[in-house]
Amino acid sequence: MSRERVQRIIKELGVRAEMDGIGTLNEEERDVLVPYWARGIIGNGGFKYFFEGTYDLADVARRFRQLKLESVAAASDAVLAAVFPAGPPAGAKQREEALSRADWSQFELEEDAVFDLTWEALESAIAAYVLQHPRVGRPKGLPPT
Numbered sequence: 001m002s003r004e005r006v007q008r009i010i011k012e013l014g015v016r017a018e019m020d021g022i023g024t025l026n027e028e029e030r031d032v033l034v035p036y037w038a039r040g041i042i043g044n045g046g047f048k049y050f051f052e053g054t055y056d057l058a059d060v061a062r063r064f065r066q067l068k069l070e071s072v073a074a075a076s077d078a079v080l081a082a083v084f085p086a087g088p089p090a091g092a093k094q095r096e097e098a099l100s101r102a103d104w105s106q107f108e109l110e111e112d113a114v115f116d117l118t119w120e121a122l123e124s125a126i127a128a129y130v131l132q133h134p135r136v137g138r139p140k141g142l143p144p145t
Contacts, residue, residue, distance in 0.1 A: 006127045009126075009137055014036075026136075061073040068129075072113055072117050075111075075114060
């Protein structure tokens with residue numbers, strides 16, 4: 001699969017998610033788009049910046065694993081365990097308190113794992129995944145062609 005085709009798939013999924021909500025994408029499509037978005041967010045400002053948004057890092061790690069990107073998934077898991085040692089908090093106030101206590105400077109190695117994931121490598125992983133999951137790019141409920 002060409003890099004241009006992969007980029008077109010990502011763009012189309014991103015547009016659908018922005019317009020209609022990410023919940024309108026099927027699981028396989030989210031396996032493609034969520035890691036792509038997370039790589040951009042973490043790459044721009046690290047894990048602290050990531051936590052300023054609403055994404056779930058455990059879900060991101062799981063989806064990196066779906067793309068066979070274990071080192072990035074493991075880095076995400078390590079940050080999550082360090083920031084929330086007792087598990088994700090139940091409420092927004094507890095989440096904010098835990099985030100304010102976090103020592104963000106301790107995650108240099110984990111951030112390096114994300115930074116080391118080039119866009120080309122991520123797109124290659126996405127291409128391999130898409131070839132194995134024909135529902136990517138298909139609206140919910142429609143069978144693959």
